[in-house]
Amino acid sequence: MMAIPLMKKLNVLVPHWIEHNDEHIAEMEKYLHALDAEGQKELAQHCRDVIAQMTAVSEKLTVMAQQLKPISLRG
Template identity: 55%
Template structure:
């Protein structure tokens, strides 16, 4: 049976690429946030307030990145943006 090859990312339009990449970037960023939260709790437990403050500020920025990625995904009007 002859089957057509799956189009590569190079063959896709920019919108098609973003439809694939945005959910990936969002998930990846959320994984980083979860990891940073573990560090934050450990730093707080150790009483390292300056580092904990920096970690907390970083988490805030990472959450803003997730919000921006989610907004972009919604603009694409893909099924994965309708959570």
């Protein structure tokens, strides 16, 4: 079995991680709105904090993706 080179893996994984994290952010935002609607101020604030941190992660991953050198994913 041949090992997949690191850069080839990262060119696939980093965009996937961004997409996956952004999906989680969107889901958390739904819960944030529900918490706000129920008057759960403290939990809503924690949720906002988590969303902010997850957004920062997506931003860092985007920078990482921009710094990856494009490579052929074939072969």
